Amino acid sequence: MRGGWLRIYAITYLVFLYLPVILLPMFAFNDGTVMAFPLKGFTTQWFVQLAGIEALHGALLNSVFIATITATLSVLLGICAARASTRFRFPFKAPIMGAIMVPLVLPEIIVAVSLLVVVVQVLDLPLSAWTVIAGHTLICTPFAIAILSSAFQGLDQSFEEAAIDLGETRWGAFRNIILPLVAPGIIASFLICFTISLDEFIIAFFLTGAEPTLPVYIWGQLRFPTKIPAVMALGTLMLLASLIILSVAEFYRRRGVARVGGNDSGGFL
């Protein structure tokens, strides 16, 4: 055992990190509406209850729709930017790439408010799922670029040159050589963007129209104490879904790293 005190500290810190995550399923299976200890008894009624809430199903479908479109757009934009930044040199490269990555650190409320101003006050358009998609794509694209850049960076340029020498067009070389090699990175970034969009609240809260997304729906439910246990059950299911999606993403990311012959330096985010 190396690092005695540091190890004890690290384990204490992990307990701190996992405290809310452990409570989530505990209250989801707790037979009582009050969120306090001691726990009452075991029940699965809150999960059964979820199946009967119409508004929830609508919100879930809406969220999945938004997340799918957002992830697709972010990955397409991400491919363009990642490919351009790793393969080519162009004027103002650093400032352009910097500007594209800015949403990563910008407070979300600023993104939300500025889009709201433009959509409602300047363009006078109605808020809808598409306004949420516009905002989500903005914050997801930097994540896609970060993952895709490492996929593109590992590529050996001679593959592409060989293909062109052997008579492929530029596009053909990209489609037949580059794309298959970076496919794991594409899948991984798609899943990450999907998950981020599914969980994002602030931008959705400002920009959603008449149909709420899942987090906006949950936000509305948190005000009613009797609705909380069902929300905990919902949260447990969402956590499970996120973990499955992320495990798949991590699997593809590692395969991508192995495919281009890099060495793994441990996980995204």
Add this chain to the structure above:
Amino acid sequence: MLLVSPTAVYVLLLLAAPLAAVFAFSFWTQDFLTIDRTLTLNNYREAFSDPIYRTLMGRSLLISGVVTLVTVVLAFPIAYFVSFYVEPSRKALWIFLITIPFWTSYLLRVFLWKVILGFNGVINSGLLSLGLIDEPITFILYNANAVVITLAHAFAPFTILPIYVALEKIDRSLLEASRDLGESRMTTFFRVTLPLAMPGVVAATLIVFIPTIGDYVTPRLVGGPNGLMIANMIQTQFLKLNNAPMGATLAVLAMCAVTAISLIFVFFNRRYLR
């Protein structure tokens, strides 16, 4: 050049233009539903003179600063531990373990902190049953302390990872050299390891400090009346009071304050960033 343009154009249209619009709005005024487009500094005058805005802005900056300090100080030993003491084959597992809680719904994580810190929450019922306290402690919910604890939890992975990456890049032979030349473990840490890890620490600081100022959910759920921050006021101006220009002014001021503080911070650490 052609390839990067779709992404660049998207960012230009959906970020730069909207930010410019917010900036323009901050100089206009609104009378019920019509926007008065004459340029004026009235919003700024009001933002600086009204004690509500001053208090909220000061408190937001203070809370963000404390959250950043707490999060980075707590996270550094973890990053150090994983980088220097965990076997290479198990590092990925540790990083994975650290990031999992981050993927629980953000709203529910904040809400669960309310349950943990509450009057008959986890901490109070635990301490009561152990006999350590006679009545529930109340200074940990519905105030700034609760906001700090919750945000320190929410931003943990964002601080651990940049510091970890910086520590991983350190050439271990430098540390050996320092020891061979007669430095103790302590002085080696402060004179070699820490300066080399500073780029990671600076990145972690900015990654926490900048978004924290705009956090809306945490102050609203666990902050109570004295823990509200500027983002809550921005939201109120836009969605409740229907005063977009005032909201825009506050947003611009918050951005300027954060940017100025970040630049000063980077300036003082510039010798580590070369």
